[in-house]
Amino acid sequence: MADSPEAFVPGHVTGFFSSHAHDDPARAGSRGAGVAISDGVTVTVAPAEATTVTLDGDPVDVEAVSRVLDGLGATASVAAETPLPLGAGFGVSGAMALGTALAASEALDLAHTENELVGLAHRAEVAAGTGLGDVVAQARGGLPLRLEPGDPDHGAMDGLPARGRVEYRTFGGLSTESVLAGDTDDLSAAGDRALEELLAEPTTERFVALSRRFAEATGLPTTRVERVLADVAAAGGAASMAMLGETAFALGDGLSAAGYDPAICRIDNAGARLR
Amino acid sequence: MADSPEAFVPGHVTGFFSSHAHDDPARAGSRGAGVAISDGVTVTVAPAEATTVTLDGDPVDVEAVSRVLDGLGATASVAAETPLPLGAGFGVSGAMALGTALAASEALDLAHTENELVGLAHRAEVAAGTGLGDVVAQARGGLPLRLEPGDPDHGAMDGLPARGRVEYRTFGGLSTESVLAGDTDDLSAAGDRALEELLAEPTTERFVALSRRFAEATGLPTTRVERVLADVAAAGGAASMAMLGETAFALGDGLSAAGYDPAICRIDNAGARLR
Numbered sequence: 001m002a003d004s005p006e007a008f009v010p011g012h013v014t015g016f017f018s019s020h021a022h023d024d025p026a027r028a029g030s031r032g033a034g035v036a037i038s039d040g041v042t043v044t045v046a047p048a049e050a051t052t053v054t055l056d057g058d059p060v061d062v063e064a065v066s067r068v069l070d071g072l073g074a075t076a077s078v079a080a081e082t083p084l085p086l087g088a089g090f091g092v093s094g095a096m097a098l099g100t101a102l103a104a105s106e107a108l109d110l111a112h113t114e115n116e117l118v119g120l121a122h123r124a125e126v127a128a129g130t131g132l133g134d135v136v137a138q139a140r141g142g143l144p145l146r147l148e149p150g151d152p153d154h155g156a157m158d159g160l161p162a163r164g165r166v167e168y169r170t171f172g173g174l175s176t177e178s179v180l181a182g183d184t185d186d187l188s189a190a191g192d193r194a195l196e197e198l199l200a201e202p203t204t205e206r207f208v209a210l211s212r213r214f215a216e217a218t219g220l221p222t223t224r225v226e227r228v229l230a231d232v233a234a235a236g237g238a239a240s241m242a243m244l245g246e247t248a249f250a251l252g253d254g255l256s257a258a259g260y261d262p263a264i265c266r267i268d269n270a271g272a273r274l275r
Numbered sequence: 276m277a278d279s280p281e282a283f284v285p286g287h288v289t290g291f292f293s294s295h296a297h298d299d300p301a302r303a304g305s306r307g308a309g310v311a312i313s314d315g316v317t318v319t320v321a322p323a324e325a326t327t328v329t330l331d332g333d334p335v336d337v338e339a340v341s342r343v344l345d346g347l348g349a350t351a352s353v354a355a356e357t358p359l360p361l362g363a364g365f366g367v368s369g370a371m372a373l374g375t376a377l378a379a380s381e382a383l384d385l386a387h388t389e390n391e392l393v394g395l396a397h398r399a400e401v402a403a404g405t406g407l408g409d410v411v412a413q414a415r416g417g418l419p420l421r422l423e424p425g426d427p428d429h430g431a432m433d434g435l436p437a438r439g440r441v442e443y444r445t446f447g448g449l450s451t452e453s454v455l456a457g458d459t460d461d462l463s464a465a466g467d468r469a470l471e472e473l474l475a476e477p478t479t480e481r482f483v484a485l486s487r488r489f490a491e492a493t494g495l496p497t498t499r500v501e502r503v504l505a506d507v508a509a510a511g512g513a514a515s516m517a518m519l520g521e522t523a524f525a526l527g528d529g530l531s532a533a534g535y536d537p538a539i540c541r542i543d544n545a546g547a548r549l550r
Contacts, residue, residue, distance in 0.1 A: 102436055113420065113477045114434040141545070145388065152433075159389040161377055163549040202388045270416070270545035274438040 004046040007102035008275050009095035010036040010141055010268035011084050012134045013168070014243040015211030018191035019132060019184040020149035025123040029149030030133035032191050032243075033198055033207055035251065036141045037166050039265040041082040041092060043099025045107045048077040055080045055096070064097035064131075067124035069104065076104050083263075087173030089245020091134030097121040098135050098272050106274055114139070118272075119151035141271025143204065145195070162204050163269070167255040167262035171224045171246040190217040204251055211240035222246050231258040282377035283550050284370035285315040285416055285543035286359050287409045288443070289518040290486030293466035294407060294459040295424040300398040304424030305408035307466050307518075308473055308482055310526065311416045312441050314540040316357040316367060318374025320382045323352040330355045330371070339372035339406075342399035344379065351379050358538075362448030364520020366409030372396040373410050373547050381549055389414070393547075394426035416546025418479065420470070437479050438544070442530040442537035446499045446521040465492045479526055486515035497521050506533045 017032030053065050057079075069076060078100050084090040098121040105112045112120075122135040137144040140157055148156040194210040212229065215221050221229065221241045228248040232239040237254030241247065248255065255262035292307030328340050332354075344351060353375050359365040373396040380387045387395075397410040412419040415432055423431040469485040487504065490496050496504065496516045503523040507514040512529030516522065523530065530537035 106436060111476055111478045112436075113474070114417070114436055116477075117436065142389070142548070158427075161381060161387075161389055161392065161549050199388070201386055202391075203386045269548040273417070273544040274436050 004044050005103045005106040006042060006044045006275055007099040007272065008040055008042050009099040009138050009272040010038060010040040011095065012036050012091035012137045013089060013247070013249050014133065015207055015240055016191045016194040016214035017133060017146070017243055018188035018195070025126040026119065026151045027149070027154050028126045028132065029122065029136070029146070029155055031146050031149055031195055032133060033143070033145050033195060033211070034137050035143050035162070035166060035249070036138060036268045036271060037265045038268045039083050039090070039263065040268065041080050041084070041095035041099055043096060043103050044079045045100060045103035046077045047107055048075055051075045051078070053078045053080070055086065056082065062093055062096050063128035064093050064121070064124040065100050067127055068097050068100045068121055071120045071124065072101070072104055072108070072110060074104055074108050074110070076107065085170050085173070087245065088170045089174070089242030089247045091131060091138060093128070093130040094121065094125045094134030095138055097124050098138055102272060102274055115152040119153060122151040139272050142267060142269045143207065145198070160202050160204055160207060162251075162267050164267060165252055166249060166265050166267060167253060168242070168247055168249040169228060169255055169260055169262045171222070174220070174244045174246055187218050190214050205238070208238040208240055208251055212238065215241040220244070228255070228260065231260070234258070279319050279321040280378045280381040281317055281319045281550055282374040282547065283315055283317050284374040284413050284547040285311040285313060286370065287311050287366035287412045288364060288522070288524050289408065290482055290515055291466045291469040291489035292408060292421070292518055293463035293470070300401040301394065301426045302424070302429050303401045303407065304397065304411070304421070304426075304430055306421050306424055306470055307408060308418070308420050308470060308486070309412050310418050310437070310441060310524070311413060311543045311546060312540045313543045314358050314365075314538065315543065316355050316359070316370035316374055318371060318378050319354045320375060320378035321352045322382055323350055326350045326353070328353045328355070330361070331357065337368055337371050338403035339368050339396070339399040340375050342402055343372050343375045343396055346395045346399065347376070347379055347383070347385060349379055349383050349385070351382065360445050360448070362520065363445045364449070364517030364522045366406060366413060368403070368405040369396065369400045369409030370413055372399050373413055377547060377549055390427040394428060397426040414547050417542060417544045418482065420473070435477050435479055435482060437526075437542050439542060440527055441524060441540050441542055442528060443517070443522055443524040444503060444530055444535055444537045446497070449495070449519045449521055462493050465489050480513065483513040483515055483526055487513065490516040495519070503530070503535065506535070509533070
């Protein structure tokens with residue numbers, strides 16, 4: 001075993017979702033659909049007397065990461081690196097939590113199964129209030145469908161077979177906490193409808209179209225994101241908004257075909273893993 | 276969409292298992308543990324008036340593949356390529372069934388979810404009598420634990436976080452059908468005990484050690500496989516036998532360290548995927 005094992009966790013862009021609160025974080029979560037991308041978070045963990053956490057070299061305080069280390073009864077030096085912006089709808093906090101769980105268990109020889117580590121990271125992220133469904137989606141990879149909310153012992157997942165290019169353009173962050181803290185009944189009803197329709201016609205084209213309709217229904221897209229989505233549609237493509245961030249995404253080359261200069265990556269089919 | 280999409284399905288070596296028969300193939304299967312490897316099966320599917328199936332260029336009749344195509348209501352030209360030997364404990368028939376399901380659904384625009392396609396391939400493999408747990412393990416990748424038997428709607432999976440090298444040496448085939456058709460009560464009791472012990476101490480080292488103990492208990496290793504396992508142990512390594520084939524495997528470099536010239540590949544964390 002290496003002294004400083006490394007975990008890679010894909011970024012995850014949610015297209016639509018419904019929010020499911022529960023007193024037990026193992027049963028809380030979200031239903032919905034998203035895409036795991038090859039731009040992700042690499043987390044390196046080394047045993048240490050006191051815990052330190054850095055993101056791209058800068059000290060950060062990520063509650064979900066602290067909660068994971070507490071759950072493992074561990075202290076460690078955690079170093080995360082990512083090309084993704086924090087708070088812009090890519091699940092970076094969830095990826096840091098899950099990457100910490102995987103790499104810390106390996107670094108400290110803690111002998112946990114994948115479900116145990118994914119569950120720990122999911123519960124940490126839910127308890128921190130920073131996400132509801134990214135962790136289980138990032139663990140699976142591909143184009144994950146969250147059929148039922150919760151950790152691996154309580155939730156249920158499926159996926160759409162998918163491959164190929166993903167493009168995105170980020171303008172900045174939206175606060176997940178503030179959206180999820182508000183009244184989410186209408187949003188959740190729209191998310192549940194979208195999931196039902198996607199399961200009736202499970203294709204990647206339908207996923208993007210339903211995501212776009214969900215975004216319109218929620219009123220969350222900013223003017224800048226709305227303009228990108230309209231430009232991509234005018235060019236014959238399809239794009240939608242990352243939930244929750246001021247970010248437009250497309251499967252294929254929708255953004256570049258519409259004249260934008262997007263970040264380009266791919267669908268990550270493998271999901272979170274040691275490497 | 277490409278006219279001839281390609282799916283890759285990792286090989287899968289089972290270390291230990293218990294057999295669970297059921298009249299409903301969706302509920303039949305196995306519990307146990309194995310490893311998904313980067314030597315696998317690439318399946319290319321093109322629409323065709325009449326079905327043809329080839330393996331490494333030669334026409335073959337693989338019942339699980341025919342059943343998958345029947346289940347999809349499709350006829351197609353299926354071409355599988357693999358460096359793995361058929362019938363030697365690598366789950367090649369399951370990989371062909373699952374790869375056919377993934378690639379045919381894409382080639383013919385059939386719009387199925389991953390669980391639907393994995394379930395279809397699992398039921399086809401069980402009904403054909405050629406395997407019980409390879410398909411769901413190959414879909415997951417990594418070091419899959421089959422906690423409960425059955426397709427994705429009925430079974431339950433976990434995994435051990437793992438990475439790195441896998442070595443194997445094959446002498447030939449054992450008939451899965453004939454072993455599974457016999458009295459499997461003792462074998463299954465040993466497999467269930469091994470799974471319980473692995474879950475109590477979920478490490479890759481324990482996986483190989485419990486696999487070795489299971490192999491000894493079943494009496495399945497041939498003299499040639501037994502000699503490899505003994506030589507690896509004498510050199511300080513750990514190896515076991517692929518269930519079911521005349522094949523020895525090791526995580527890490529156990530076989531080459533003992534002076535063998537094994538096939539070398541890696542743990543495949545991604546599982547079955549379009550590519």
